[in-house]
Amino acid sequence: MTPDDVEGSTYDYSGKHYILEAVLIPNMGHLSPNSACVLVREMIDYFFPDGFPPTSTVGMVNSILGMSLIILFLHYISRDSLPYPPGPQGYWYIGLPNSKVPSKKFWLTYTEWGKKYGDLIHFTRFGKHYLVLNSLQATRDILDKQARITSDRANAQLDHISHTEEITSLHPYSDKWRKSRRLFHQILRADATSQFRPIQTRQIHDFIESLRSSKHTLKDQISTVSQKIMFEAIYGLEISSNRDEMPTNSRETLDVDVGAGSIITPGWDGFKYIPFIQYLPSWFPNGQLIAAHRVLGQMTQDGANKPWDAVQEKIADGDHSSLIAKLLSRTDPENHEEIHTIKWFGATSLAAAADTTMSAISTFFLAMSLYPHVQSKGQEELNTVLGKGRMPTFDDRPSLPYIEAIFREVMRWHPALPMGIAHDSLEDIIYEGYYIPKGTSIYANIWAMTHDASIYKDPDQFIPERHLREDGHFDNINSILAYGFGRRVCVGRYMANDTIWLAIAVTLAAVEISGLPNENVEDYYGDGALW
Numbered sequence: 001m002t003p004d005d006v007e008g009s010t011y012d013y014s015g016k017h018y019i020l021e022a023v024l025i026p027n028m029g030h031l032s033p034n035s036a037c038v039l040v041r042e043m044i045d046y047f048f049p050d051g052f053p054p055t056s057t058v059g060m061v062n063s064i065l066g067m068s069l070i071i072l073f074l075h076y077i078s079r080d081s082l083p084y085p086p087g088p089q090g091y092w093y094i095g096l097p098n099s100k101v102p103s104k105k106f107w108l109t110y111t112e113w114g115k116k117y118g119d120l121i122h123f124t125r126f127g128k129h130y131l132v133l134n135s136l137q138a139t140r141d142i143l144d145k146q147a148r149i150t151s152d153r154a155n156a157q158l159d160h161i162s163h164t165e166e167i168t169s170l171h172p173y174s175d176k177w178r179k180s181r182r183l184f185h186q187i188l189r190a191d192a193t194s195q196f197r198p199i200q201t202r203q204i205h206d207f208i209e210s211l212r213s214s215k216h217t218l219k220d221q222i223s224t225v226s227q228k229i230m231f232e233a234i235y236g237l238e239i240s241s242n243r244d245e246m247p248t249n250s251r252e253t254l255d256v257d258v259g260a261g262s263i264i265t266p267g268w269d270g271f272k273y274i275p276f277i278q279y280l281p282s283w284f285p286n287g288q289l290i291a292a293h294r295v296l297g298q299m300t301q302d303g304a305n306k307p308w309d310a311v312q313e314k315i316a317d318g319d320h321s322s323l324i325a326k327l328l329s330r331t332d333p334e335n336h337e338e339i340h341t342i343k344w345f346g347a348t349s350l351a352a353a354a355d356t357t358m359s360a361i362s363t364f365f366l367a368m369s370l371y372p373h374v375q376s377k378g379q380e381e382l383n384t385v386l387g388k389g390r391m392p393t394f395d396d397r398p399s400l401p402y403i404e405a406i407f408r409e410v411m412r413w414h415p416a417l418p419m420g421i422a423h424d425s426l427e428d429i430i431y432e433g434y435y436i437p438k439g440t441s442i443y444a445n446i447w448a449m450t451h452d453a454s455i456y457k458d459p460d461q462f463i464p465e466r467h468l469r470e471d472g473h474f475d476n477i478n479s480i481l482a483y484g485f486g487r488r489v490c491v492g493r494y495m496a497n498d499t500i501w502l503a504i505a506v507t508l509a510a511v512e513i514s515g516l517p518n519e520n521v522e523d524y525y526g527d528g529a530l531w
C-alpha cells in the first residue's frame with residue numbers, strides 16, 4: 001500500500017507501525033470508506049501474516065489482539081469524528097455500571113440529569129448505546145421526522161428465548177410488524193372502536209357496583225375492569241377478576257419481563273448484548289437471566305395460548321360471536337401466517353392494554369383523592385348538563401368540557417409509560433452536531449415533556465383548567481404525548497381514550513372518592529413504570 005491509497009492522510013506509511021498509530025487516534029472521520037477498507041485489509045495482513053486461522057499459540061494471541069484492534073478501529077472510523085451526546089461516563093465496554101443506571105422512578109432521574117447534560121443524554125451498556133430525549137422538540141425531530149429510521153425495536157438473542165418478539169409492540173420494524181400493525185389499525189382506528197362501546201359501558205357500570213360491594217382492593221378492581229374489557233372485546237371471554245388464571249398470567253409476564261431486562265427502562269436490557277450470553281450456564285454470573293427468559297418464554301406462550309384455546313373451544317361449540325372468531329372466519333384456514341398474526345394480535349392487545357389502562361384509571365382516583373375541589377367541579381358539571389342521577393354516555397362527551405379536561409390532565413400528570421417504549425435507530429443519525437450510532441435505543445422522556453414548567457405552570461399540580469381554552473376546543477387526541485411517537489405511536493389509543501374517559505365520567509357521576517381505602521397513596525403513583 002502506498003500513501004496515495006489513503007486520501008488526505010498525513011501518516012508515514014514506511015512501516016507497519018502506522019496501523020497501531022491510526023487505530024489509537026480517535027478522529028478518523030477523514031477516511032473514505034474505500035480507504036478504511038484498505039486499512040482494515042492491511043491490518044489483517046499485519047496480524048495474520050500466515051493466514052487465518054492461526055496455527056500457533058503466538059499466532060492465537062496475536063489474532064485476539066489484532067481482532068480487538070480492528071473492532072476498535074472500525075468503531076472509531078464510523079463516528080465520523082463527531083462526539084456522542086453528553087451523558088454519564090461509564091467504563092470501557094461495560095459502560096454505565098448497574099449501580100448508576102436509574103431503576104426506580106427513572107424518569108425523574110433522567111429529568112434531573114437533563115439539567116446537567118441537556119435535552120439529549122447518552123450512555124452505553126455492554127456496547128449498546130442508549131439515548132434519552134428530554135424535550136419535545138428533539139423527540140419530534142428524531143422520532144417523528146426521522147421515523148423511517150427510528151421505528152425499530154431492540155432485538156437480542158434472548159428475545160428469541162422469551163418469545164417477547166412475538167408481541168407486536170416489540171416486533172422489529174419489519175414486514176411482520178407492518179402486517180400486524182395493519183390488523184390493529186383495521187380494528188382499533190378512530191372510527192372502528194365504537195364497536196367496543198357497549199362492552200366498555202357494561203363493564204364500567206359493573207366496576208362501579210363492585211366499588212360498593214367488592215372485598216378486593218381498589219387497585220385490584222381497577223385492574224379487573226381494565227382486563228375484563230379486553231378479554232371480552234377481543235376474545236368474547238368473561239373473566240371473573242384480575243386474579244383469574246389467564247390475566248394473572250399476563251400480569252406476571254410483565255413482572256418477569258421487567259426483571260429480565262425490559263425495554264421500558266433505559267439501560268436495563270444492556271446485558272442482553274453481551275456476546276454469547278444465551279450460552280452461559282445458570283451458575284455463572286448473569287446466567288440466571290437466561291433461566292428468567294425461559295420462564296418468560298413459557299409465560300408469553302401461555303398468555304397467548306390459553307385465551308386462544310378457550311376461543312377455539314367456543315368456536316367448536318358453534319359460538320362465532322367473538323372478534324377473534326370473526327377474524328378467523330374471514331381467513332383461509334391454510335394461511336398459517338395470517339392465523340399466527342391474529343393469535344398474537346389478541347395476546348398483544350391484552351398485554352398492551354390492561355396495565356396501561358389500569359394505570360390511567362388509578363391515576364384518576366389518586367388525583368380525585370388529593371384534589372377534592374376538582375372532583376366537586378366535575379360532579380357539578382355532570383349534574384348541570386345531565387341532571388342528577390343520569391349516567392353519562394359517550395354521546396355526552398362533547399358537552400362535558402371539564403370532564404374532558406380531567407381526562408387530559410390524568411394523561412399529562414402521570415403518563416402510564418413515562419418513558420414510552422424504546423425506538424431503535426436503523427441508521428446513524430447526526431443531530432445538533434452529535435453522533436447517534438445505528439442501533440441506539442432511543443427513549444422519549446414523556447414525563448419530562450409533560451412536566452416542562454415553561455409549558456405547564458406548576459407541572460406537579462393536578463390542574464384540569466390548564467386544558468380549557470376560550471374557544472372551547474381541545475387539542476386533537478393525537479397530541480396526547482402519553483401515547484408515544486412516530487410510526488410506533490400507540491395503535492390502541494382510541495380505545496384507551498374511550499375506556500378511560502367513560503371510567504372517569506361514570507365514577508364521578510356515581511361515587512364520592514375520599515381518601516384511598518386501606519392503601520398507601522404511593523401504590524397508585526408508585527415506583528413501577530406502569531403505575
Ligand code: HEM
Nearest residue numbers: 169352353356360416420483484485488489490491492496
Ligand atoms: C392509558 C392507555 C395507554 C397508553 C398510555 C399507551 C401507551 C403506549 C405507548 C407509549 C406505546 C409505545 C409508543 C412508541 O413506541 O412510541 C404504545 C404502543 C402500543 N399500544 Fe398502547 N397505550 C395505552 C393503551 C393501549 C390499548 C388499550 C391498546 C390496545 C387495545 C394498546 C395497544 C398498543 C400497541 C399494539 C402498541 C405497539 C405499537 C407498535 O409498536 O407499533 N395500547 N402504547
